[in-house]
Amino acid sequence: MQLHVRxxxxxRRHPHRPHRAGHQRADVPHHPPLRERRGAVRTAxxxxxSHPRRPGGRRRAHHLPLPGRARRPGARGRPGGAGHPRPxxxxxxxxxxxxxxxxxxxxxxxxxxxxxxxxxxxxAGDRARAGPHARHRRQGRGLPGAVIxxxxxxxxxxxxxxxxDFVAGCERAGFHGVGIHDHHHSGRDVYVTLALAAAATARLxxxxxxxxxxxxxxxxxxxxxxxxxxxxxxxxxxxxxxGFLSVERAGEPRARRAYLGEVVTAVRxxxxxxxxxxxxxxxxxxxxxxxxARVLVLASGPRMLELAGEVADGVLMLAGLDPQxxxxxxxxxxxxxxxxxxxxxxxxxxxxxxxxxAPFEEAQAWPRRWFRPGRPFLAYPSxxxxxxxxxxxxxxxxxxxxEDLTPALAARVCDALGLFGPAEHCAERLLRARAETGAEHVxxxxxxxxxxxxxxxxxxxxAFRDVIGPRLAAAG
Numbered sequence: 001m002q003l004h005v006r007x008x009x010x011x012r013r014h015p016h017r018p019h020r021a022g023h024q025r026a027d028v029p030h031h032p033p034l035r036e037r038r039g040a041v042r043t044a045x046x047x048x049x050s051h052p053r054r055p056g057g058r059r060r061a062h063h064l065p066l067p068g069r070a071r072r073p074g075a076r077g078r079p080g081g082a083g084h085p086r087p088x089x090x091x092x093x094x095x096x097x098x099x100x101x102x103x104x105x106x107x108x109x110x111x112x113x114x115x116x117x118x119x120x121x122x123x124a125g126d127r128a129r130a131g132p133h134a135r136h137r138r139q140g141r142g143l144p145g146a147v148i149x150x151x152x153x154x155x156x157x158x159x160x161x162x163x164x165d166f167v168a169g170c171e172r173a174g175f176h177g178v179g180i181h182d183h184h185h186s187g188r189d190v191y192v193t194l195a196l197a198a199a200a201t202a203r204l205x206x207x208x209x210x211x212x213x214x215x216x217x218x219x220x221x222x223x224x225x226x227x228x229x230x231x232x233x234x235x236x237x238x239x240x241x242x243g244f245l246s247v248e249r250a251g252e253p254r255a256r257r258a259y260l261g262e263v264v265t266a267v268r269x270x271x272x273x274x275x276x277x278x279x280x281x282x283x284x285x286x287x288x289x290x291x292x293a294r295v296l297v298l299a300s301g302p303r304m305l306e307l308a309g310e311v312a313d314g315v316l317m318l319a320g321l322d323p324q325x326x327x328x329x330x331x332x333x334x335x336x337x338x339x340x341x342x343x344x345x346x347x348x349x350x351x352x353x354x355x356x357x358a359p360f361e362e363a364q365a366w367p368r369r370w371f372r373p374g375r376p377f378l379a380y381p382s383x384x385x386x387x388x389x390x391x392x393x394x395x396x397x398x399x400x401x402x403e404d405l406t407p408a409l410a411a412r413v414c415d416a417l418g419l420f421g422p423a424e425h426c427a428e429r430l431l432r433a434r435a436e437t438g439a440e441h442v443x444x445x446x447x448x449x450x451x452x453x454x455x456x457x458x459x460x461x462x463a464f465r466d467v468i469g470p471r472l473a474a475a476g
Contacts, residue, residue, distance in 0.1 A: 143174040146472040148434050150464065151177035151350065152444040153209055156188040157454025160196065163188075166456055167197040171204040173465035174473075179209025179239070179443060184250065186454065191224050198232035205235050209443070210298045210316065212243035213255050213263035219283050221263070222270035225293040226285065233289070239316050240264055241298040244381060257307055260297070264311045268295050294348060300384035302332045309336030314348025316443060318382060321353065321429070322392035322416040323436040329388070351439050354418035355426065356447040357463040360411075363420040363447075367410040368402045372450040376402045378413070385417065392416040419444070423467035430468065431475055 152175055156163055167178050178197070182190040190208045197206055206228070211221065225238040240263065242255040255263070266276035266283060271292035276283045297308035300318040308315035309332070319329035334344035356363040371380035378385050378396060389396050394412055396405070405413070414420035419429050433439050444464075446457040 143469050143473040143476075146174075146469070147476040148430065148439065148472055149176035149441040150430075150444060150469070150472070151175060151179055151205065151442070152457060152460060152464070153446060154178050154180050154456065155454045156180060156183065156186045156190060156193055157456055160188055160193050163193055163456075164196045164200050166461075167193075167204070167206075168200045170461055171201045173461050174469040175204065175461075175464065176441070177205030177207070177237075177443075179207050182208045182211040184215060191228065194228055194236075195231055198228060198235065201232075203235070205237060206232060207237035207239050207296075210239040210241045212241060213260055214243045214252050215250055218263045218266040218276070218278055219270065219285070222267045222285060225267070225295075226271060226287070226289050229289040229293045234291070236293040237296055238267065238293050239296045239298050240267075240312075257303060261307050261311045264295055264297060268292075268311075268313070271295070296348060296350070298352075299333075300382040301387070302329075302384075305329055305332035306336030306339070309333035309338075309342070309344060309347060310340040311336075312347070314350070316350045316352060318352040318384070318445075319388045320385070320392065320417045321351070321433040321437065321439075322388070324393075325388040325391045325416070326351070326437045326439070328391050348441075349439075350441045350443050351433075351437075352445050353430075353433075353442045354420075354447055355444045355460060356414075356418075356420045357423055357426055357460050358421070360421050360425070363422075364407070364411045364414045366420065366447045367396075367413045367417075368405050368407075369449065370402055376400060377447070377449075378402070389413060389416060420447075423463035424471075426463065427468040427471035430472065 152170060154163065154167055154170065158166070163180070167180075170178050180190050180193055180197075190211065194206050194208065197204070213221070216224075221238065221240075225236060228236045240260065242257070242260055243252070244254070262278065266278040269276040270283060270285050271288060273285070273288040294313035296314045296316050297304065297312040298316040298318070299305045299308045305315065305317065305319075308317075315333055317329055317333070319325045330344075330349075333347065333349075337344040337347060354366075356366055367378050369377045371377050378389070378400070379398075383398065386396050386398055394409070394416060396409075396413065415429070419426035421429070430442070433442075444457075444460060446460050448455065
């Protein structure tokens with residue numbers, strides 16, 4: 001997870017790109033507004049692929065079982081888990097061709113009619129269909145009848161085939177989507193993992209959580225997102241942030257806010273089949289997919305939230321679950337959208353929800369821990385967490401020592417930030433957030449330290465499968 005909320009001077013060259021003679025930035029307005037996309041789009045299911053095989057035809061037994069799942073009699077190839085179907089040749093599914101009994105693989109796209117790209121004006125009928133509350137309309141949730149779409153963070157902490165198998169298990173557990181972090185230093189590539197996961201799932205929404213514009217050029221980002229969309233039409237998002245661990249380990253500074261905005265604008269134009277002006281060059285792609293992948297900005301600080309409203313298709317927003325904090329954060333997104341002449345209601349919104357499924361005493365101890373030496377848990381992934389706690393009426397100093405927080409204050413902090421407690425409590429807290437904020441799409445961000453950041457969220461997936469998901473479905 002990568003966030004950066006410190007504002008830098010706009011319009012300066014990106015620090016990791018040395019200026020060259022004759023290499024002049026195009027004289028274009030900063031963050032030119034893009035025309036809105038209206039309507040909705042039907043999407044096809046993904047690829048159905050056979051299970052990987054070893055030479056000689058033996059299946060790899062790399063499945064990671066989820067707690068509490070019994071093995072069916074005669075199950076093969078997955079120790080401790082459900083039986084895997086007999087391998088068969090990969091084939092493309094028709095639009096809407098998910099298997100009977102599975103949730104439809106349809107994902108609402110804010111203001112985007114079928115066949116219409118960025119920069120193409122919508123017809124009046126499309127605008128009417130979008131309506132004033134398009135942001136709060138969500139189709140194709142993971143569980144039939146669920147009142148809220150739930151995604152989850154999955155790290156590349158295991159060999160890629162095992163991570164892909166785990167992601168497929170997330171689909172079976174009822175999740176709406178999975179975001180996989182983009183950490184080059186792990187030695188595993190997020191986009192390779194996402195492509196294999198797309199072939200192994202039928203309806204799951206997939207995206208990097210999150211990628212950065214420092215270690216990847218905007219043309220590379222656009223081409224990668226476009227290729228993923230060809231594999232999984234309608235199921236791909238691209239999320240961007242200034243960079244955290246990947247950029248840090250590469251020895252590069254994080255992207256400035258202005259530079260991130262230029263990259264997002266360029267990527268959206270490229271995905272729409274348009275020419276993008278970037279750092280004095282004209283960029284274009286020979287092949288594009290309709291509809292294109294949506295591009296979201298991961299944001300927590302007020303100015304980053306405004307940037308998301310100004311240039312992106314939506315926002316992956318970290319502001320907690322307190323209704324006052326969420327309302328203020330949304331006002332910043334809306335301010336950026338209006339400044340660019342855009343409709344705030346047309347933007348997609350995903351709330352990042354820190355999560356720890358455990359007994360209360362254990363789960364609510366997280367605010368009293370360190371993410372790593374010198375960085376408190378509450379300052380990760382962004383120090384803006386403390387800003388939103390203040391908006392919620394909880395004053396935690398920026399220079400606080402985690403161990404100095406009282407258990408009572410830590411419990412209040414947990415309630416304002418996310419889901420911290422037993423599975424039953426997490427389900428009810430999520431329903432309360434739905435009632436208080438109108439949230440319809442969340443991204444579970446399992447609590448971790450730097451040392452445990454690559455552990456697969458086995459407990460969280462099991463809790464969602466067995467308790468949280470069924471409770472959300474029942475509430476729908």
